Amino acid sequence: MNEFDLKYNIIDEKTPTNATLCGKHKRSFAYYTIQERLPIILTKIIDQTTRDKDEIADIFKGEESKDDIKEAIANMSQLKYELQTNKELTPLDGEEADKDVWNTFIGLLSENNTYFSTKWLYAECYLYRRLKSIFEKTNTLKTYDYFRKQKDAAFTSSLPAIEMVVQHTAEFYSKYTTAEASTLHELESFFYKLLRINLWGNRCDLSISNGREVKQSGNPFEGLESFESCILHDQSSDIWNCMKSGGQSCTIDIIMDNAGYEIFTDFVLTDFILRYNFAQKVRFHCKAIPWFISDVVYRDFHWTIRQLAKSENKVLRAFGERLQQYVDSNRIELRPTEYFWTSPYEMQAMEPIAPKLYADLATSHLLIFKGDLNYRKLLADVNWPFGTHFIDVLGVFRPTNLCTLRTVKADLICELPDGKADELSKLDPMWMETGKYGVMHFAPKV
Incomplete structure (x- = not known):
């Protein structure tokens, strides 16, 4: 010692x-x-x-x-x-x-x-x-975002991958223009791909890299099959079944994590949801203050849409303009600043600490929690036995249907198959800290 x-x-x-x-x-x-x-x-x-x-x-x-x-x-x-x-x-x-x-x-x-x-x-x-x-406490720097440059650079450096994703989705949408022009199987299959694009987008986390530049490279769609074995718990079919059951007038909420490439993947998933009328509205929740280096604040949300909408790339520009139209028509809504997301409290404390937020979330058909910090708060930063069910660790936090998309960057996890943690530890003792692996949990409304 x-x-x-x-x-x-x-x-x-x-x-x-x-x-x-x-x-x-x-x-x-x-x-x-x-x-x-x-x-x-x-x-x-x-x-x-x-x-x-x-x-x-x-x-x-x-x-x-x-x-x-x-x-x-x-x-x-x-x-x-x-x-x-x-x-x-x-x-x-x-x-x-x-x-x-x-x-x-x-x-x-x-x-x-x-x-x-x-x-x-x-x-x-x-x-x-x-x-x-x-x-x-300063007189002039109260609104200064000391992480802004890194977040903006993370987005800009990922533009080649962003363009590939938008091009790929545009090709699908040109073929399957409406839900009526598609089979449910085709939409389900593409939804699974977008969910994985969104999951792996969570790897681009500046706090886990200590602020070093993180970017998405290559064509994100091309590697999806090779990453399947890295999804340690996969309830994407439950997420799909929940989403399609909500009806055209329902609301879906995304509790965001990182700016840069990841918020772009949140927008891609949202575009699919709204295009095919799986919801009337998608509500976004961001951080009230600069947080964990790369977390989305109010400015990052609107800045990203503007960057897309003024792109010289025609397909990217059309995507950005479509997002802005969703915002203007209130089909995409950025919820008012809520300090609970930057509080120390676990999700289980939300109802007594932030009752208005809890009641607001309860009006949603599905909550999508993004990233490692939200996951830690859902699990209350407890080292649960690896096989513990997600529903059990949530405790009293059950406002509505909810899921979490998280790449593993901290040494806590739940609902792993027996022996899986030992198997991964033999391959790499640091497997819980690398972001190589991911989980997609789902918990239905009580």
Whole structure:
């Protein structure tokens, strides 16, 4: 044991079964994230802000912004020090509407109130919320998105793959113009392909790469069959059956994860749903503040549609214009800012903590939860026995039919076949951290 581990009571073991994920377990991804990944992420934000200080000052308010930038850099350095020395999570200040919710939550943590001793979910979410509070306290940088450049670059670098996907879907739609002109089997088969495009789009996650550029390359449709063995739990047929049972007037919700290529795949799936009238409306839910580097905020949603609609590629431009028409006709709706998505709380706490959001989701026919953080919140950041059923881990969180599309980037999972985890561990001990594998769970409305 090194001095750090002894000082902060780090245990040289994996996360025990049925225990919450926590940085105190040295052989866990939680420990690695808090010890290695998060300090790297903070360092990169500090370096980027330092490099871009003149550009940032030009966008905001000149000399006053330069002073704010200096202050923000100093406060980020302090935050990094607190993280690396396992300090307590301290109350937030500022003007964001979620401040009191966070501070009440922090006050209830009692003795488990340091980065390595509290639940990983709490520690990681707190760090990103503290990061926002640093800029929130400045006079000129309250609206500055310190992740915007990386998100925009992730989209731009994936444009060749985006063009291939849109071309492929356009060819299908030209052949099967309406639901009446198609057989249900043809639509079902294509839906499965789009669901997989959407699932594997979740691999493009800037937080798992510590902010390094992540892009989708090649033709995403061509590799789908070879990836089938990487889907560890596949309830896509249940998702299809649920979707087609909703009727033309129903609503479907997508709780988004990443900007860049992944939000594009969300739009592709939505276009299919609306084109063939499997729903009247698709509602999107984004993050209220910059979050986990690549998560979608309000600006990213509209910026992506605009980029598509002004593309020089004719097919891509038509797709973007069609998305904008859906927005204008209210068939695509971006829901109002909801701070629950950037709270520390697990989904099981939604109804008492955010009752209006829970009631809103309950009006939907199907909720599609995207990505690893949403998955962690659905599983409450607990190291469940691998065979535990998805329905069982959801507990009281059952507002309506719901599914999750997630590539595996953290060491928790449920509903695996007996012996599958051991088999994968023999192939690669780090299999739960790579994003190579995916799951598609479904839980029907109670």
